[in-house]
Amino acid sequence: MSRRSRQHPSEETSRAVERSAGELATLASRRMEEHLRWYRQLSAEERSQVGLVAQAGISQFIAWFHQEEQHSPSAISIFANAPQELTRSVSLRQTLDLVRTVVDVVESRVESLAGPGDEQLLRESVLRFSREIAFAAAEVYAGAAEARGAWDARLEALVVDGVLRGEADDSMQSRASALGWGDVADVTFVVGSTPATTSGAVPAVDDLRRSVRQHGVEALAIVQRSRLIAILGGTREASRVVEQVADCFGPGPIVLGPTVPHLFAAGRSARAALSGLSSAAAWPDAPRVLDADALLPERALAGDPPARRVLVDRIHRPLAAEGHAPLLQTATAYLESGGSLEATARALFVHPNTVRYRLGRISDVTGYDLTTPREAWAVRIALALGRLSSAPTAHLTDLPxxxxxxxxxxxxxxxxxxxxxxxxxxxxxxxxxxxxxxxx
Incomplete structure (x- = not known):
């Protein structure tokens, strides 16, 4: 605020205002107690901090009022004693309530404080000073929010990096707790491409985080090279949420890992999602948003050991179990015959209805329907992997x-x-x- 000349208050008014400092602070505290519910709900320590800020404001007003020319008051110093404590216990709106209460108290005493002819001058001075206080409070809170946002972004990046590395240690737990993720359940790792923006990665992360939170879901998000990574928490319907915010990602598939109970088990979800994204190119007709499990065949072909184990455990192992030999024979014959019921029936010397019944049993046992080309291909790969895993391995000593x-x-x-x-x-x-x- 630029310097502004004004009429000087009389000596009588200056002394009266100076003598009333303690009384005004007491009246302000009393009025806050009577009219502000949030002030009554504060702890004793927090009330003391707010009271100190009010007293500092009144003291600086008195010093400012005595100046020959009223420069912009250094109102930031009012909050400089403990700005972190203040911003943690009192919001910006509540701080403005505090300023308004102090102004009302001073205005209510103008008639008794101002000397003859100084009433209007005192009122204008209070209003001008309160305006500066309000702007200063906004500046303090903005600075605190900016610093906290930068620190949170740093913690967020460290937590996501810890998930990628599978480091569920005490340091990660501490960082997650600082971000409010200590008790978040139902966590899903999501990865896609980064949208092309001219303003950098920060807007992409902010847009994704804001869009996800509109659905009542917590989110941690970072940009890692060309990948936009998000960890969603607090929902078992992560796929539905991602479909709603898919525009926040760049072109190409968006892969979701399996939902895990908590953040410290998210490494498994991350590995599956990243493996799925790297192998999604092998499925040209893949949907925009898909689970990593839908890419198990591609992941297995790309050399992902967990994907191979999952396929063998889900498909080959149940079909190779004792009592399911006819199902394994039927699955093999049906795939080799190109999905023909009649050819499968002839190869097995059974009726086509028997083949239909066995195909239904295979679907019940494995969860895969051989009459669907995509699922039949997954079963074919699983059976091949199962045979390889059970076949005897060659010994190097047998070779020359x-x-x-x-x-x-x-x-x-x-x-x-x-x-x-x-x-x-x-x-x-x-x-x-x-x-x-x-x-x-």
């Missing part, structure tokens, strides 16, 4: 230690009782003995 170069003509020494690569077989030896004369 050195192989001759191709085309070199060198022969490899054969083991006792085993023919080498150039040795004639038994039939050739027998034939040659018939043709050659015997010798004694």
């Amino acid at each position: 230690s050195r192989m001759p170069p191709e085309g070199s003509g060198a022969s490899t020494p054969s083991a006792p009782g085993r023919a080498g690569p150039d040795a004639p077989d038994a039939a050739d030896l027998e034939e040659s003995s018939k043709l050659s004369p015997s010798t004694s």
Whole structure:
């Protein structure tokens, strides 16, 4: 605020205002007690902090009122004693209530404080000073919010990084608790591409977080290179929420990991979602939003061990269990015949209705319907993985230690009782003995 000349108060008014400092602070506290419910609900310590701020405001008003020219008051110093404590216990709106109460108290005493002819001057001075206090309070809260936002963003990035690394240690628990995620249940890891924006990654994260919270869901979000990562908490319908906020992501698939009980188990959800995103290109017709489990075949082909284990455990192991041999035979024959009931029935020497019944049983046991091409492909991969996992592995000791170069003509020494690569077989030896004369 620029300097503004004004009429000087009389000496009588200045002394009266100065002597009334303690009385005005007492009246302000009493009026806050009577009219402000939030003030009554504060603890004794918090009330003391608010009272100190009110007293500091009145004291600085008196000093400002005595100035030859009323420069912009250094009202930020009123909150400088404990701005962190104040912003934690009292909101900005409540602080403005405090300022308004102090102004009302001073205005109610104008007639008794101001000397003859100084009433209007005192009223204007109080109003001007209260305006400066209000702006100063907004500045203090804005600075505190900015600092807290930067710190929260740092903590948020550390928590998400801890989830990606699978580090569910005490430090991560402390950071999550500081962000209010200590007790959040039903956590889902979500990953997609980062939207193309000219203003950087911060708007993309803010838009996603704001959109998700409109659905009553907690969210942690960061941008990691070209990926926009979010951790949703407090919902078992994460897929529905992500479909509503899909525009916050860039082009391409958005993959959700499985929902886990709490944040400290989110590493499993993160690994599945990231594996799904990296292998989603193998499914050109994939939907925009999909679960990582829907990409199990692609993840298995990409070499994801958990995806392979899940497919084997869900499909091959139940079908290979004792008593389900006909189901495994039917699944194999049906896939090999290209999904033909009649060809499967002929291969198994059963009626087509028997094949239909067994296909239904396979769906009940595994959860996969062989009559659906997508699910049939998943079953085919699972059966192949299951056979590989149960097949005996070759031993390296069975292989020759050195192989001759191709085309070199060198022969490899054969083991006792085993023919080498150039040795004639038994039939050739027998034939040659018939043709050659015997010798004694």
